[in-house]
Amino acid sequence: MMKKELADKLFGKYPEFFMERSHRWPRLSLLWNRITNSWNLPPLTMSLMRFSFECGPGWYDLLDNLFKNIKVANKSPLFQIIQVKEKFGTLRVYCNFSTDIIEDLIELAECRSSRTCELCGKYGKRRGKGWISTLCDLCWEEDQRRKNVQK
Numbered sequence: 001m002m003k004k005e006l007a008d009k010l011f012g013k014y015p016e017f018f019m020e021r022s023h024r025w026p027r028l029s030l031l032w033n034r035i036t037n038s039w040n041l042p043p044l045t046m047s048l049m050r051f052s053f054e055c056g057p058g059w060y061d062l063l064d065n066l067f068k069n070i071k072v073a074n075k076s077p078l079f080q081i082i083q084v085k086e087k088f089g090t091l092r093v094y095c096n097f098s099t100d101i102i103e104d105l106i107e108l109a110e111c112r113s114s115r116t117c118e119l120c121g122k123y124g125k126r127r128g129k130g131w132i133s134t135l136c137d138l139c140w141e142e143d144q145r146r147k148n149v150q151k
């Protein structure tokens, strides 16, 4: 899991992408529903970001870069990131009201995550059979050692 301190840093840097975490959310969500209704847009998907970033701290820079690029590319005040997690060893980012450009940026970040250690951020590889994770040599060795101790 992302350390709370790092997660808070991302939430603090890009608050506009995580409006559900704002203390103004109860009021904002009413306004939001009114806008999506009158513009005939699909309803807002519930954000899962209250569970924080469901991936390791090694992907912090990847996410920070991705959000920085999205900030430049995004034109919609409705754009929201609703889930960030690890799946089959790589990053997954889901959002509301994205565009082709934003989807491309996300795909690039997901691709980079398959070569970035999820624990420390160094160059990594996808490893493991059942449970796949992307780790550098050192973190992988440590992970294996810990598992052997538990047996």
Ligand SMILES: [Zn+2]
Residues within 6 Å of the ligand: 117, 118, 119, 120, 121, 122, 135, 136, 137, 138, 139, 140
């Ligand atoms: Zn590592």
